[in-house]
Amino acid sequence: MSELLKVPTMAEFMAAGKQPEVLFWVGCAGSFDDRAKKITKAFVKLLNKANVEFAVLGTEESCTGDPAKRSGNEFLFQMQAVTNIEVMNAYEIKKIVTACPHCFNTIKNEYPELGGNYEVMHHTQFLKTLLSEGRLTIEGGQYKGKRITFHDPCYLGRANQVYEAPRDLIRKLDAELVEMKSCKSRGLCCGAGGAQMFKEPEKGNKDINVERTEQALETKPQIIAAGCPFCNTMMTDGVKNKEKENDVAVMDIAELIANAQDL
Amino acid sequence: MEYLPQLLFAVALVIGIGYFARNVKKLMRNIKLGRAMDVSDNKSQRWKNMTMIALGQSKMVKRPIAGFLHVVVYVGFVVINIEVLEIIIDGLTGKHRVFSSAGSIYGFLIGTFEILAVLVFVSVVIFWLRRNVIKLKRFLSSEMKGWPKSDGNMILYFEMVLMTLFLVMNATDLKFQAMDSGNIISQYITPWFSNFSEHSIHLIERSAWWFHILGILVFLNYLYFSKHLHILLAFPNTYYGKLTPKGQFENNEAVTKEVKMMMDPNVDPFAAPPEGAEAAVPAKFGASDVQDLSWVNLLNAYTCTECGRCTSECPANQTGKALSPRKIMMDTRDRLEEVGKNIDSNKGSFKDDGKQLLGDYITNEELWACTSCNACVEACPVSIDPLNIIMQMRQYLVMEQSAAPMELNNMMTNIENNGAPWPYNQMDRLNWKNE
Ligand code: SF4
Ligand code: SF4
Numbered sequence: 279m280s281e282l283l284k285v286p287t288m289a290e291f292m293a294a295g296k297q298p299e300v301l302f303w304v305g306c307a308g309s310f311d312d313r314a315k316k317i318t319k320a321f322v323k324l325l326n327k328a329n330v331e332f333a334v335l336g337t338e339e340s341c342t343g344d345p346a347k348r349s350g351n352e353f354l355f356q357m358q359a360v361t362n363i364e365v366m367n368a369y370e371i372k373k374i375v376t377a378c379p380h381c382f383n384t385i386k387n388e389y390p391e392l393g394g395n396y397e398v399m400h401h402t403q404f405l406k407t408l409l410s411e412g413r414l415t416i417e418g419g420q421y422k423g424k425r426i427t428f429h430d431p432c433y434l435g436r437a438n439q440v441y442e443a444p445r446d447l448i449r450k451l452d453a454e455l456v457e458m459k460s461c462k463s464r465g466l467c468c469g470a471g472g473a474q475m476f477k478e479p480e481k482g483n484k485d486i487n488v489e490r491t492e493q494a495l496e497t498k499p500q501i502i503a504a505g506c507p508f509c510n511t512m513m514t515d516g517v518k519n520k521e522k523e524n525d526v527a528v529m530d531i532a533e534l535i536a537n538a539q540d541l
Numbered sequence: 542m543e544y545l546p547q548l549l550f551a552v553a554l555v556i557g558i559g560y561f562a563r564n565v566k567k568l569m570r571n572i573k574l575g576r577a578m579d580v581s582d583n584k585s586q587r588w589k590n591m592t593m594i595a596l597g598q599s600k601m602v603k604r605p606i607a608g609f610l611h612v613v614v615y616v617g618f619v620v621i622n623i624e625v626l627e628i629i630i631d632g633l634t635g636k637h638r639v640f641s642s643a644g645s646i647y648g649f650l651i652g653t654f655e656i657l658a659v660l661v662f663v664s665v666v667i668f669w670l671r672r673n674v675i676k677l678k679r680f681l682s683s684e685m686k687g688w689p690k691s692d693g694n695m696i697l698y699f700e701m702v703l704m705t706l707f708l709v710m711n712a713t714d715l716k717f718q719a720m721d722s723g724n725i726i727s728q729y730i731t732p733w734f735s736n737f738s739e740h741s742i743h744l745i746e747r748s749a750w751w752f753h754i755l756g757i758l759v760f761l762n763y764l765y766f767s768k769h770l771h772i773l774l775a776f777p778n779t780y781y782g783k784l785t786p787k788g789q790f791e792n793n794e795a796v797t798k799e800v801k802m803m804m805d806p807n808v809d810p811f812a813a814p815p816e817g818a819e820a821a822v823p824a825k826f827g828a829s830d831v832q833d834l835s836w837v838n839l840l841n842a843y844t845c846t847e848c849g850r851c852t853s854e855c856p857a858n859q860t861g862k863a864l865s866p867r868k869i870m871m872d873t874r875d876r877l878e879e880v881g882k883n884i885d886s887n888k889g890s891f892k893d894d895g896k897q898l899l900g901d902y903i904t905n906e907e908l909w910a911c912t913s914c915n916a917c918v919e920a921c922p923v924s925i926d927p928l929n930i931i932m933q934m935r936q937y938l939v940m941e942q943s944a945a946p947m948e949l950n951n952m953m954t955n956i957e958n959n960g961a962p963w964p965y966n967q968m969d970r971l972n973w974k975n976e
Contacts, residue, residue, distance in 0.1 A: 304970070310973075340960030348935075349949045349952070350934075352940065353799070357803075387789035388792060392797065432913075436918075438786050438788050439786070472912040476962055489856070
């Protein structure tokens with residue numbers, strides 16, 4: 279399948295004297311993490327299917343600086359931000375889509391003050407737009423009637439008030455969307471934010487991802503849907519910790535939609 | 542002699558209000574110890590937030606039981622205080638119930654106050670039960686031992702006593718009872734005193750009246766030392782609350798300046814700084830003590846109601862980590878008070894006491910447990926942002942002390958060298974395409 283992926287870079291567009299419709303910001307997890315790369319590919323398949331003229335920065339992309347900033351290294355964050363902004367402004371980028379809520383939040387909210395002004399969308403928002411414009415159709419396929427619960431990423435939900443786009447997409451799969459007891463604005467963190475992803479948790483009596491996974495399992499889901507590569511890792515580990523990996527899958531919304539169309 | 546009560550009343554009033562004014566001045570001075578921050582934008586949105594969140598209690602009712610009871614006490618307290626106006630006029634002029642000439646309107650008002658007084662009393666009793674008998678988890682955390690615990694109960698006792706005094710005052714006011722208008726509740730209390738002589742009843746009425754107003758003056762002055770300060774500060778605090786998306790953390794301006802200098806090829810790093818530029822560079826990055834925080838952070842600290850809604854939503858706290866966002870706010874206030882007292886006893890200037898917020902109050906372990914999830918900010922009924930303080934203190938730990946956990950240092954080195962938090966080469970960023 280993968281040889282069919284069309285992934286043009288900004289440099290190629292520039293060489294051809296063209297502007298893409300949107301820049302796909304892949305992010306570090308989406309580029310390097312084995313699990314997240316699958317999400318990246320699923321999303322690209324959908325973009326290809328909908329004939330979206332997109333481009334990636336490829337080797338010109340660099341970390342947004344989110345984990346540095348949340349660790350307290352404002353200096354490193356701003357260096358990263360200024361460098362990325364320089365690259366994107368040189369390409370005259372107007373619109374960005376990303377499958378990572380951390381990249382989404384940082385570019386959307388923290389880059390403007392440093393000179394980077396773009397329209398930024400989370401991939402669930404973008405997919406929803408494609409759908410409403412009729413460029414993409416969704417069928418339930420293998421997910422029809424399945425029980426799916428959605429884990430709100432903090433940096434998509436509480437941080438930016440995006441609660442409905444991912445849920446609308448799940449409903450479009452004709453799946454049964456079940457909510458955890460704490461969801462939307464009261465959703466519990468997966469434990470990865472604030473750079474926790476990159477360190478051992480502090481001393482406590484439980485890991486946050488296990489707590490959150492327990493909440494998810496209470497809904498008796500067949501699938502835990504995620505919208506963030508880090509949440510995905512945390513919830514996957516949580517499901518393994520509970521020895522439920524044979525019954526419950528952790529999937530990104532883009533993967534659900536791509537799989538449902540047998541892409 | 543005839544004017545003695547009026548004189549005493551005036552003296553009590555002047556002392557009560559004077560002392561309160563002194564504390565307010567101190568409060569403002571302490572808040573101004575914080576770093577300057579411009580919050581003069583978006584006035585209309587700010588007024589709206591204040592009206593909705595402080596006046597309209599919109600966030601309180603997210604937890605229906607506590608929210609409802611709180612609205613009762615809040616409305617009751619505000620409305621019943623209209624009566625205080627009459628008490629003050631009576632006290633100063635030596636008249637009795639000056640407003641009673643308003644007739645049925647007066648009856649209606651006092652009747653409303655009486656009903657509210659009972660509702661407040663009942664709500665306060667339920668609040669007390671929640672704290673002391675049902676023992677709700679969020680009132681039992683380690684930071685709630687000692688003064689915070691007694692403070693919480695003290696406020697409830699104050700309100701119980703004040704409400705009782707108000708009703709007794711009405712019940713033993715035989716002239717008022719004779720009017721038979723507005724004594725909706727107190728008429729049932731009057732018979733309790735039927736064995737007393739008219740003189741004793743009058744004495745009880747006078748005592749209730751005096752204790753009621755003195756109690757209010759004492760309560761007013763208790764505020765400064767209590768979490769109950771929120772009844773005043775909730776208003777400015779919700780007005781100055783954050784308006785940008787919760788995920789948007791402010792960019793440190795001092796760092797922006799440095800980064801711009803480094804990136805600008807026209808700047809000669811060895812050139813002598815222009816006059817006054819030295820002062821523009823801050824003494825330090827991030828915050829290690831209260832003076833480094835913004836004044837809004839400090840206002841936040843004084844406003845905290847210690848309700849613990851933040852802590853009960855905090856993922857770190859729920860899983861047994863040392864972090865409690867409520868404790869972050871309480872520590873900030875305690876340290877600020879300590880700094881304030883230090884200034885008072887050193888003729889107006891702060892003398893280094895070898896202590897600071899970081900380390901002596903808040904530990905690194907607490908700071909490193911935060912996931913920056915914003916659950917605390919979302920939960921706070923009075924728009925407090927504990928996360929903002931945590932992030933400023935992390936900035937100090939990392940940029941001033943290089944005291945990040947080792948794994949985070951590795952992560953940051955990776956970003957610096959390869960543009961990703963893991964040790965992968967930037968040139969391999971698009972390899973996924975062909976895998
Ligand atoms: S932002 Fe930090 S302190 Fe606040 S709830 Fe989340 S983990 Fe706790
Ligand atoms: S910060 Fe807000 S939510 Fe937390 S204890 Fe204080 S008032 Fe309550």
